[in-house]
Amino acid sequence: MKVIGIVGMPASGKGEVSRIARDLGIPVVIMGDAIRERVKEAGLPATDANLGAIAGKLRADLGMDAIARITIPAIEAESAPVVMVDGIRGDYEVTTFRGHFPDFTLIGIVSSFETRYRRLASRGRSDDSLTAEELRVRDERELGWGLGRALSLADCRVTNEGTLEEFAAEIRALLCRLGGIE
Numbered sequence: 001m002k003v004i005g006i007v008g009m010p011a012s013g014k015g016e017v018s019r020i021a022r023d024l025g026i027p028v029v030i031m032g033d034a035i036r037e038r039v040k041e042a043g044l045p046a047t048d049a050n051l052g053a054i055a056g057k058l059r060a061d062l063g064m065d066a067i068a069r070i071t072i073p074a075i076e077a078e079s080a081p082v083v084m085v086d087g088i089r090g091d092y093e094v095t096t097f098r099g100h101f102p103d104f105t106l107i108g109i110v111s112s113f114e115t116r117y118r119r120l121a122s123r124g125r126s127d128d129s130l131t132a133e134e135l136r137v138r139d140e141r142e143l144g145w146g147l148g149r150a151l152s153l154a155d156c157r158v159t160n161e162g163t164l165e166e167f168a169a170e171i172r173a174l175l176c177r178l179g180g181i182e
C-alpha cells in the first residue's frame with residue numbers, strides 16, 4: 001500500500017488536495033475525524049477549542065504520535081493501492097507513519113498567513129477562526145505540536161498562492177505521478 005500524507009498550516013489547502021485525491025479515486029483518511037468523533041462522543045460541539053482540547057489530551061495520554069497511531073487501522077482498512085492521509089500535525093506522526101508504511105510520501109502545502117486568513121474568512125466552517133488573532137493562536141498551537149518540523153520532513157512541497165485552478169492542476173499532476181495513475 002502506498003500512503004501519501006498531507007501537511008500544511010491551517011487553511012493552506014489540504015482539504016482541496018483531499019478533494020482532488022477523491023476525484024482521482026484515491027481514498028482519503030482524515031486524522032481530524034478521529035478527534036471529531038471523540039468530541040461528539042463527549043457530547044461537545046465541534047468548536048476549535050474543543051477539538052484542540054481533545055487532541056491535546058490524546059497526545060498527553062498516549063504520546064505525541066497518538067492520533068497517527070489511532071489512524072493507522074483506518075488507513076489499512078481502505079485496502080486500496082494508494083491511500084491519502086490528511087491532518088498530520090507533527091514530526092512524531094510523520095516518523096510513526098514512515099515506520100509503519102514502507103512506501104510513505106509526505107506532501108507539504110505552503111501558503112502565507114495573509115492568504116490563509118483571507119481564504120479562511122470566506123470558508124465558514126464551525127471551527128474556523130474569524131479574526132487574524134485567532135488564526136495566529138491556531139498557528140501557534142499547531143506549531144507547538146511540531147507542524148513546522150513535520151513540514152520540514154516533506155518529500156515535496158507545493159505552494160498554494162495562486163488560483164484554485166492552478167493549484168488543482170499542480171496537485172493532480174503530482175498525485176498521478178506518485179500514484180502511478182494515467
Ligand SMILES: Nc1ncnc2c1ncn2[C@@H]1O[C@H](COP(=O)(O)OP(=O)(O)OP(=O)(O)O)[C@@H](O)[C@H]1O
Nearest residue numbers: 009010011012013014015016119123162163164167
Ligand atoms: N488556491 C486557492 N484559491 C482560492 N481558494 C482556495 C485555494 N486553496 C484553498 N482555497 C480555499 O481556502 C479555504 C481553506 O482551504 P482548505 O479548507 O483546503 O484548507 P485546509 O488546509 O484543509 O484547512 P484546515 O487546516 O483548517 O483544515 C477553503 O475554502 C478552500 O476552498
